[in-house]
Amino acid sequence: MISKTQIPEDKVIVARDLTKKFGNFTAVDHLSFEVGKGEIFGFLGANGAGKTTAMRMLCGLSKQTSGEAWVAGYDIARETEKIKRCIGYMSQKFALYEDLKVWENIRLYAGIYGVPEKDIAGRTDDLLKRLGFEAEKQALVKSLPLGWKQKLAFSVAIFHEPKIVFLDEPTGGVDPAVRRQFWELIYQAADRGITVFVTTHYMDEAEYCNRVSIMVDGHIEALDTPNNLKQQLEAKNMDDVFHQLARKAKRTEQ
């Protein structure tokens, strides 16, 4: 057991032996890592490696089987609701309301996170201007192309200025140009001091992260800066790093 006082000030996520079992299947196996404040932390791994499960535990959507973790200084087992006030989350599956307009989705989540009502309209306009979405303010979300939806979902996830934002494959299925724009948004958020915890399949994106962890079969196989990993494994790029490590996987793709 670690107590609150033992968590280093500058660490916003601390996981110790975090484990999740579904029946006999251990999806996440004794995961231990730390994420520093303001970091862009890449969470890499093949399909079925346990990335999403680990992220869902940290967000309070799933209860751990054993081990412990602290997010923004709160225990994920006992202080879930407090954690939820300090985090933003963007799931793998687009989860804004398709039958609501762009501004209505923003207003809904701003209201839920307690942004004062008088500020919502102004901040919504600012956000839409930054994204270049002014013309789409009144559009139903279902009419937007996927790339725009993802940018909107990310913006909604950080609208309430959380301490940490969790992004589960945020750029899945979008074109390279939009992916680039998306990462610019991530950098802007990180500059404002928001810690970014992101899973991805794209190894070029891994290069954009401050540090990356590579998950294989439910546990972390490697964790370091992209440059250090490349040097250690004598790989020319992250793709190479990933292939060398992921080759050890015994689990078949699910």
Next chain:
Amino acid sequence: MVIKYLIEKEFKQFGRNPFLSKFVFIFPFVMLSILPLAANFEVKDLNLAVIDNNHSSYSRRLVQKIAASRYFHLTGVPSSYRQALKNIEQDQSDMILEIPPSFEQDLIREKNARVMISANAVNGMKGGLGSAYLAGILAEYNAEIRQELLPSAVSSSQTGLEVSKLFRFNPLLDYKFMMVPAIMVMLITMICGFLPAFNIVSEKEAGTIEQMNVTPVSKFSLILSKLIPYWVVGFVVLTICFGVAWLFYGLWPKGSLLTIYLFASVFVLAFSGLGLIVSNYAKTLQQAMFMVFFIVITFIFMSGLYTPVDNMPQWGQYISDISPLKYFLRVMRLVYLKGSSTADLIKPFLALCTFAVVFNTWAVLSYRKSQ
């Protein structure tokens, strides 16, 4: 207030669902205009075959009396019981009346004669009511004959018991008047039971509920935000029902509208709560649909909507006690036809309140923000 944003969202979504928002208005019209006319328990035009083995003036008089009634059609006079049964098998007649050869003799000599009624009970309601009507005509005939044959006996020992019937609160015993309030209950049950159940489940399927679950929104607010819109919809539907019942059947509640609204508000809360419980346990729309269907059908049949609760076996009556429909149905009929006031209906009111509290507490507790 977080709940304000959530309710706002529910209403916007409801309004934007072109099917649902129209359906809520069309549904009451269609159901109230068609069902009360179809759900009629009165049995008319029964096909009767008479086997007259006696061929006397007395037997002919009996047959004429029966044929004169508006309930029976004389479809044939077969010569034997076997032939008459064949008629039933071919669906040409529903009932058989057999008059024995010694009918007149027995009647005059022994002042007592027997006839036999056989009814096709494939449709139990038709068979049962048909025999009862026929027995009624026979009893009338019996009284007439007695008076003729034994004038003294009638005046002295056999004064007879004359029963006069008076149908209170529904003088013409019109089934429509009984069915209209019941169909209103059914309508509200379906709209307020099905819609909330499907609401949360479809959010589960769309994945939007997960985005909601990572927010600090409380379970209570979330459930309340799902309840309130259907509560409002329930009121709208009820109001439309009042209008349709008045327009089509000239039926207006004898009691106060406020009494009905009061009971409806508690009933809707209770039943929507039940719908939400289902949606918490169901993972897919299909599961939710099946569960709600099962619950609603069971409750409708156990509520006394079609058959009186008192006719049910004891265990059936116990089950009907846990159906909120039973109480609301009773209240609707009483207020509509008899004009009962809230003060007369304290018991069903308390029962409905209990359901509302239990179901909604259960709904909040069974909602899981994490797995």
